[in-house]
Structures are given as structure tokens and as C-alpha cells.
Amino acid sequence: MAAPPARVPPPAAFRPHPHPLLLLRLRPPPARIFPACLPPPRCLRRLAVAAATATAAAASVAPDDISQLNYRLRAIARRRDAASAASTSASPVDPAQAEAYLRMIRDQQRLGLSQLRGDGGAGGEAELDADEEGGGERARKGMAAGSSLGHRVDPRELEPGEYVVHKKVGVGKFACISAEDGVDYVFIQYADAMAKLAVDQAARMLYRYNLPHEKKRPRNLSKLSDPSTWEKRRLKGKLAVQKMVVNLMELYLQRMRQSRPPYTKPVALDEFAAEFPYEPTPDQCQAFIDVEKDLTERETPMDRLICGDVGFGKTEVAMRAIFIVVSAGYQAMVLAPTVILAKQHYDVMTERFANYPDIKVAMFSGAQSKEEKDDLITKIKSGDLHIIVGTHAVLTERMAYNNLGLLVVDEEQKFGVQQKEKIASYKASIDVLTLSATPIPRTLYLALTGFRDASLMSTPPPERVAVKTYVSAFSKERALSAIKFELQRGGQVFYVVPRIKAIDDVLQFLKDSLPDVPIAVAHGKKMSKNIQFAMEKFASGEVKILVCTHIIESGIDIANANTMIVQFAELFGLAQLYQLRGRVGRSEREGFAYLFYTDKSLLSRVATDRLGAIEEHSELGQGFHVAEKDMGIRGFGSLFGDQQSGDVANVGIDLFFDMLFDSLSKVDQFCLVPIPYKDVQLDINISPHLSSEYISYLENPVELLNEAAKAAEKDLWTLIQFTEDLRRRYGKEPRDMELLLKKLYVRRMAADLGITRVYPSGKTIFMKTNMNKKVFRLMTEAMTSETHRNSLSFVGKEIKAELLVSLPDTLLLNWLFHCLADCYAVIPALVKY
Numbered sequence: 052m053a054a055p056p057a058r059v060p061p062p063a064a065f066r067p068h069p070h071p072l073l074l075l076r077l078r079p080p081p082a083r084i085f086p087a088c089l090p091p092p093r094c095l096r097r098l099a100v101a102a103a104t105a106t107a108a109a110a111s112v113a114p115d116d117i118s119q120l121n122y123r124l125r126a127i128a129r130r131r132d133a134a135s136a137a138s139t140s141a142s143p144v145d146p147a148q149a150e151a152y153l154r155m156i157r158d159q160q161r162l163g164l165s166q167l168r169g170d171g172g173a174g175g176e177a178e179l180d181a182d183e184e185g186g187g188e189r190a191r192k193g194m195a196a197g198s199s200l201g202h203r204v205d206p207r208e209l210e211p212g213e214y215v216v217h218k219k220v221g222v223g224k225f226a227c228i229s230a231e232d233g234v235d236y237v238f239i240q241y242a243d244a245m246a247k248l249a250v251d252q253a254a255r256m257l258y259r260y261n262l263p264h265e266k267k268r269p270r271n272l273s274k275l276s277d278p279s280t281w282e283k284r285r286l287k288g289k290l291a292v293q294k295m296v297v298n299l300m301e302l303y304l305q306r307m308r309q310s311r312p313p314y315t316k317p318v319a320l321d322e323f324a325a326e327f328p329y330e331p332t333p334d335q336c337q338a339f340i341d342v343e344k345d346l347t348e349r350e351t352p353m354d355r356l357i358c359g360d361v362g363f364g365k366t367e368v369a370m371r372a373i374f375i376v377v378s379a380g381y382q383a384m385v386l387a388p389t390v391i392l393a394k395q396h397y398d399v400m401t402e403r404f405a406n407y408p409d410i411k412v413a414m415f416s417g418a419q420s421k422e423e424k425d426d427l428i429t430k431i432k433s434g435d436l437h438i439i440v441g442t443h444a445v446l447t448e449r450m451a452y453n454n455l456g457l458l459v460v461d462e463e464q465k466f467g468v469q470q471k472e473k474i475a476s477y478k479a480s481i482d483v484l485t486l487s488a489t490p491i492p493r494t495l496y497l498a499l500t501g502f503r504d505a506s507l508m509s510t511p512p513p514e515r516v517a518v519k520t521y522v523s524a525f526s527k528e529r530a531l532s533a534i535k536f537e538l539q540r541g542g543q544v545f546y547v548v549p550r551i552k553a554i555d556d557v558l559q560f561l562k563d564s565l566p567d568v569p570i571a572v573a574h575g576k577k578m579s580k581n582i583q584f585a586m587e588k589f590a591s592g593e594v595k596i597l598v599c600t601h602i603i604e605s606g607i608d609i610a611n612a613n614t615m616i617v618q619f620a621e622l623f624g625l626a627q628l629y630q631l632r633g634r635v636g637r638s639e640r641e642g643f644a645y646l647f648y649t650d651k652s653l654l655s656r657v658a659t660d661r662l663g664a665i666e667e668h669s670e671l672g673q674g675f676h677v678a679e680k681d682m683g684i685r686g687f688g689s690l691f692g693d694q695q696s697g698d699v700a701n702v703g704i705d706l707f708f709d710m711l712f713d714s715l716s717k718v719d720q721f722c723l724v725p726i727p728y729k730d731v732q733l734d735i736n737i738s739p740h741l742s743s744e745y746i747s748y749l750e751n752p753v754e755l756l757n758e759a760a761k762a763a764e765k766d767l768w769t770l771i772q773f774t775e776d777l778r779r780r781y782g783k784e785p786r787d788m789e790l791l792l793k794k795l796y797v798r799r800m801a802a803d804l805g806i807t808r809v810y811p812s813g814k815t816i817f818m819k820t821n822m823n824k825k826v827f828r829l830m831t832e833a834m835t836s837e838t839h840r841n842s843l844s845f846v847g848k849e850i851k852a853e854l855l856v857s858l859p860d861t862l863l864l865n866w867l868f869h870c871l872a873d874c875y876a877v878i879p880a881l882v883k884y
């Protein structure tokens with residue numbers, strides 16, 4: 052018998068795949084010991100000899116094309132799995148499922164957009180289903196109604212020097228509006244000349260380059276004489292947006308593939324709802340419905356954001372979700388960013404569930420002794436406790452649940468990176484409800500684009516009065532008179548400073564001025580127990596003034612505390628100030644917030660903007676606008692990652708959003724429909740003849756070749772598995788067998804790429820495909836090989852590959868193998884459902 056061919060070891064390292072998009076179908080198959088295609092055990096001895104010889108030869112052999120491709124695809128699949136804690140299912144998404152998800156995304160977009168706009172949703176459909184040219188325009192008009200995200204430019208509102216983007220010409224600087232022959236014209240300065248545009252035309256064609264309040268300078272102004280450079284920039288931006296959308300879609304689909312049986316609606320839910328002491332606001336009602344549907348109708352675990360302004364009643368939404376889950380015999384964990392807030396949630400929940408003695412509520416925090424914690428952990432593990440409220444201490448490795456079903460996270464953005472990762476890991480398996488008052492821009496944006504389920508609560512409870520906000524330089528007299536006013540009406544006061552160092556001075560000043568008033572202190576460096584003690588005294592009314600840091604910024608709900616003094620207000624962030632102010636005016640009594648800065652002349656521009664914004668947005672329900680302003684002040688880097696910031700900087704934020712919504716509306720157009728393997732016609736004249744030596748070496752050659760064909764017909768993973776098994780048993784195959792395998796690979800990949808026919812003609816290879824141009828562009832843009840990328844073009848319904856010379860059939864097959872492998876590996880997940 053001839054010496055068996057050498058076995059090839061897995062290549063040591065391949066070029067890392069630069070494209071972040073992950074593959075739905077590229078999942079490694081489970082390891083098999085004796086796959087169906089392998090010889091029966093009687094030949095094992097012969098194989099052992101073959102394997103030993105092959106191993107000896109292995110070290111000297113360079114990795115071949117097939118093992119490189121297999122390795123590359125496996126590496127991508129591994130990275131994808133590592134990147135997503137949620138990916139446990141091995142099945143690809145089937146088209147009907149994907150269709151259903153797309154519908155859900157669109158519904159969510161409609162809801163999210165209309166709620167953000169505050170327009171009741173009427174315009175959503177037209178905007179999202181809009182066509183290529185008109186879509187963005189209509190979307191822009193729709194967005195203009197209430198939100199400053201995606202505004203339409205009214206040229207008369209532009210300030211000289213403001214950067215604008217004309218869709219066809221590029222980035223310019225607004226100069227002025229001036230009348231000529233009775234017609235108003237907008238003048239825009241470009242790099243090489245001044246452009247003149249009739250005002251109504253400008254209103255249709257212009258976008259703002261920056262977010263409101265943002266003062267970013269574009270890299271350069273466009274040239275009127277060189278529209279092609281701008282066109283390239285615009286196309287680049289558009290492609291970046293499409294990639295982003297596909298990425299988001301991928302994440303979304305990933306999550307949607309988890310499943311659990313829906314909960315049954317508890318019989319006592321109506322009774323529990325009726326016990327809520329208030330009339331729910333319309334948005335609360337909608338959020339109750341959303342959460343109930345997520346839990347009792349959907350099969351995927353809930354991952355919903357309840358995004359409501361400070362004090363608008365998010366806790367009750369969480370409690371309804373808890374009631375559903377706990378009634379079904381599961382446990383619920385409520386995670387709060389501070390001990391104070393955890394304690395408050397614990398108190399509220401204990402009271403709210405008081406009529407249900409079978410539901411036991413517990414509090415778990417770092418402030419408890421080891422014995423207390425051990426005792427709690429035992430009870431949680433045995434299922435004796437049902438609602439566990441706590442700080443991040445709950446996330447300890449020691450914690451073991453009996454039957455955890457729901458996680459409620461309050462103000463997720465306040466948690467550290469590791470804690471967030473832990474929270475994310477729960478999302479794979481249990482239902483998660485996140486409560487947020489000022490959403491971080493990214494969350495807001497995910498909700499806005501429909502890729503995250505969100506219920507937005509923008510209606511305040513009745514009788515809520517807006518907090519009166521005063522911004523001024525610090526004056527002891529003003530602060531004292533505000534405090535005295537509050538104390539005289541029987542209320543209490545928060546006195547907030549940004550640093551612990553400042554507390555002593557404030558305390559001294561208050562004690563000197565108000566010697567008989569009970570005052571307590573709370574800040575993060577104090578022992579949790581002491582903070583809790585101070586808070587309890589303040590909540591009970593015993594303490595009248597609480598001097599504290601921003602430790603109280605999240606969620607604290609003390610109805611009788613309605614005046615807040617913030618000293619050194621310039622040192623707080625906008626979202627922080629907004630949250631802080633939200634601590635007062637949470638009942639029907641009017642609240643007052645005094646934001647004192649130190650010295651106007653020392654205020655930075657950003658601090659001035661922040662204080663201006665908080666004063667401007669003092670009506671109720673301004674949380675979203677504050678979040679938007681925050682984005683503007685911090686720049687769009689805070690909204691997107693670094694890569695996207697560059698893409699945004701290319702075309703300006705408004706056009707970027709316009710493209711984003713346009714792209715979202717057409718997310719289904721990024722779909723590529725694979726065709727049946729048998730329908731691929733490969734017009735390359737190669738019929739490799741296996742040598743008689745190799746045939747006699749194989750145990751059952753006919754069956755083996757049939758197995759190979761069947762594996763290719765099934766899917767690429769089965770083919771990969773087949774070749775790997777073949778090599779494990781027989782070593783690296785000779786060239787003819789390799790060609791035969793490559794032919795199978797080419798046909799398989801062509802089928803997945805929707806290619807029905809491959810035929811060469813001179814120096815060109817034509818590939819007839821059902822792929823659309825958008826997908827082709829996305830794909831080629833992400834390809835790693837420049838040579839392949841540059842040779843491909845899309846004409847009519849064909850992909851055309853122009854080679855430098857006409858190749859003999861074997862080399863042609865090789866070329867196709869490499870080119871299709873590159874295409875296959877970069878095709879985004881969505882494209883292949």
C-alpha cells in the first residue's frame with residue numbers, strides 16, 4: 052500500500068478577520084468521534100498506521116486552502132460565540148422567524164419614534180416604509196415634529212458660521228440670508244466658492260452638520276467644483292450606516308433566538324393591580340401591557356427598558372412584572388445602584404406585597420454581617436425567599452438561586468463594567484427589566500431604532516407640579532431663605548455638594564445659621580449602615596436637612612423633601628443635575644431646586660451650557676430632551692462608538708440619522724436568499740479522477756464520495772466536518788481529491804450566496820445571482836482580499852469577476868474557491884437568514 056498522504060495540522064495563526072459582523076450560519080458542528088462517513092472499526096488498525104505516518108509528515112506541510120478556510124470560519128464562529136453570551140442555540144434563524152422579528156422591530160421603531168416625538172404614532176408608518184429618495188425626506192419631516200434628533204433645517208434659524216450639509220454638494224458653512232430681486236437666498240460658503248440657494252429649496256436640501264449645542268468643526272469643507280469627492284464621502288457614510296443596521300439586527304436576532312415558555316397570567320393579577328393606590332397614567336398603563344405581553348405571550352426572555360422621567364412611577368411597572376413571575380413560582384432579583392435605593396425599594400415592595408404573605412421579600416447588601424448574608428443565601432437557595440432586593444452585592448459568586456426568573460435593574464448605567472457584564476450574562480437565560488430615568492444616549496438610540504424593546508413613560512402622574520429651578524451664583528442668604536421657606540411649610544431639604552471635602556464647611560454654615568434644626572450627613576465614604584441610618588431618620592422626618600453628595604441622585608423618593616440646594620452645581624453633569632432635581636417635587640407639593648455655581652467668570656462653556664439646559668428644561672417630562680442635549684454637549688462620540696464617530700463626522704449627524712432611518716426602513720433588503728445546492732450550475736470543466744492508489748487506500752470509496760456530496764448538499768458546516776473527519780482518518784488527501792472537495796465547497800458557497808450559475812468567458816467569470824446590489828456592496832466592502840474585491844463588479848443580475856489573464860480550469864476553480872470563501876466569510880449574519 053502506498054504511504055498515506057500527510058495529515059495537515061491546523062494552521063498556527065491566520066490573519067484575524069477584521070469585520071465585526073458575525074455569522075448566523077457559521078456555527079461549529081458538535082465534535083463527532085465516528086461520523087457516518089467514516090470507515091467501520093475493522094479498519095482502525097490500518098488507520099492508526101496511516102495516522103501515525105501522517106502525523107510524522109505533518110510538521111513539514113504548509114496549511115492548504117481548505118484547512119485555512121475551515122479554520123477561518125471556525126475562528127469567526129468562536130469569536131461570535133464568545134462575543135455573545137446569548138448564543139446557545141445552534142439553529143440558524145429561519146426566514147419566517149426572521150420575518151416575524153423584523154415586524155417586531157418595525158413596530159417597536161414606530162412606537163419608539165412616535166413616543167419620542169410625542170405625536171401619538173400617526174406618522175410612523177409612512178416614515179419607516181418610505182422609499183429610497185423620498186424616505187429620508189419624509190423621515191426628516193416626521194422627526195421634526197417634536198424631537199431634535201433628525202431635524203429639518205429652517206434656514207432662517209441658522210446662525211452665521213453654523214455648518215450645514217447639502218445632500219448633493221456636501222459640507223459648507225452658512226453665511227447669511229439675503230434678498231435679491233425680492234427673493235430670499237441662503238448663502239453657503241464652500242471651500243472654493245460661495246453657493247446661493249433659494250430659501251425654500253434650502254429648507255428641502257439642507258441638514259445640520261452638528262447636534263444642537265455641538266460645536267464640532269468638520270475636517271474640511273466640500274468643493275463646489277468637485278462633487279465626486281462628496282459623493283464618495285456620502286456613499287462611505289451610507290455603507291457604514293448599513294453595516295451598523297445589520298450589526299444591530301444581528302444582535303437582536305441573536306437574543307430573539309433564546310426561548311422559554313411564556314408565563315401564565317396569574318389569576319390574582321387584576322386584584323394586585325387594583326390595590327395600586329393611584330390612577331395609573333396612560334404611559335404606565337401601556338408599560339403594564341407591554342411587560343405583561345412580554346412575559347405571558349412571548350417565548351423569548353424579556354429584555355425591556357422602562358424609560359420614564361424621574362418620579363413618573365416606574366417602580367409600579369417593575370412590581371407588576373415581579374408579581375407575574377413570582378406567582379409562577381420563580382424568584383425575582385431587584386438590583387439597585389446604592390444601598391439607600393435598595394433599602395427604599397425593599398420598603399416599597401414589602402408594603403406593596405403585604406397582602407400576599409406567601410411572597411417573601413428580602414434585602415441583601417454589603418452592609419449586612421457575614422452571618423446575616425449566609426443566612427439569606429441559604430434561604431434564597433432553598434427558595435424560601437421570593438423577591439431579593441439588593442445592591443451589586445447580590446451579584447456575588449456565592450449567590451445561588453432556587454429558581455430565578457426575573458431581574459429588575461434600576462439605573463443600569465450606574466453599575467461598573469464588571470457588574471454590567473454580569474447583568475448581561477443574565478439576559479441570555481432570564482427575563483430582564485431595566486428601569487431608567489435619563490437613558491444613556493446609546494440606550495435611547497437603541498430604543499429609538501427599535502432594536503431594543505422599550506416602554507417610554509412621558510406622562511407625569513396627575514397633580515405633579517414642575518420643579519421651579521433657579522440657577523445663580525452662590526449666596527448664603529439665598530440658600531438660607533430657601534431652606535427656611537421649606538422648613539416653615541413643614542418640609543425637608545436636600546443640600547447637595549459634589550465633593551465630600553465640601554461637606555464640613557456646609558455643615559458648619561448650617562449649624563451656625565440654624566442651630567436648632569436636626570441635620571444629617573450622607574456620602575459614599577460613610578459606612579453603608581451609617582448612610583442607611585441617616586436616610587431612615589430623614590425619611591421619617593426626624594432629620595430636616597440632609598447634607599449629601601450625589602449619592603442620593605438615583606431614585607430616592609421622599610415626598611416631604613421638596614427643596615434642593617445644589618452648591619458647586621457647575622461640577623455636576625447634566626444628567627446628574629437632572630436626576631438630582633428629580634428628587635424633589637415628587638408629590639403634589641411644589642418643589643424648588645436652587646443650583647448655585649461658584650463664580651460666573653470661572654464657568655467653562657460646557658458648564659454654562661449644562662446649567663442653561665437644566666434651567667430651560669424645567670417642565671415635567673423633559674428627560675429625553677435632556678438626554679439629547681447631553682449628547683449635543685458631549686458630542687456624537689458619546690452616542691456612537693469611535694468608528695461610527697468617524698463615519699458621522701464624514702457626513703454630519705443629521706444626514707447620518709437620515710440614512711440610518713432610511714436604512715432601518717429597508718432592513719429586509721439586506722436579506723440574501725440562499726438557493727438549493729442542486730440548482731447551482733458550475734460551468735467549469737473539471738472532473739478529477741482519483742488515483743487507484745488512493746481509491747484502494749480508502750475503506751469504502753463510493754460510499755465516501757456519496758457522503759461528501761451529501762455533506763455539501765446539506766450545508767457548509769457539514770462539509771467542513773466531513774473534510775476534517777476525512778483528514779483525521781486518512782491524512783491530507785491527494786490533489787485530485789482536494790480538487791473534488793474544492794468543487795463541492797465552491798458549489799456550496801455559491802448556493803449560500805444565492806449564485807445560480809458560474810461560467811467563465813475569456814478573462815471574465817460571470818456569476819448569476821439573486822443577491823441585490825446593496826448586499827453586494829456591503830459584502831465587497833468587508834472583504835479582506837483587495838485583489839478579489841477590486842476584481843468584482845455588479846452588473847444587472849450578475850457578479851462579474853475580471854481576471855488579469857484567462858486561467859486554465861484548475862486554477863479557475865482555485866480562484867473561485869478563494870474569492871467565494873472571502874465573500875462567504877464576510878457576509879453579515881442578517882443577509883443569510
Ligand SMILES: Nc1ncnc2c1ncn2[C@@H]1O[C@H](COP(=O)(O)OP(=O)(O)OP(=O)(O)O)[C@@H](O)[C@H]1O
Nearest residue numbers: 329330331332361362363364365366367488512606
Ligand atoms: N399614577 C400615579 N399617580 C400618582 N402617584 C404615583 C403614580 N405612580 C407612582 N406614583 C408615586 O410617585 C412616586 C414616584 O414613583 P417611582 O418611585 O415609581 O418613580 P420612578 O419613576 O421610579 O422615579 P425615579 O426615576 O426617580 O426612581 C412614588 O411615590 C409613587 O408612589
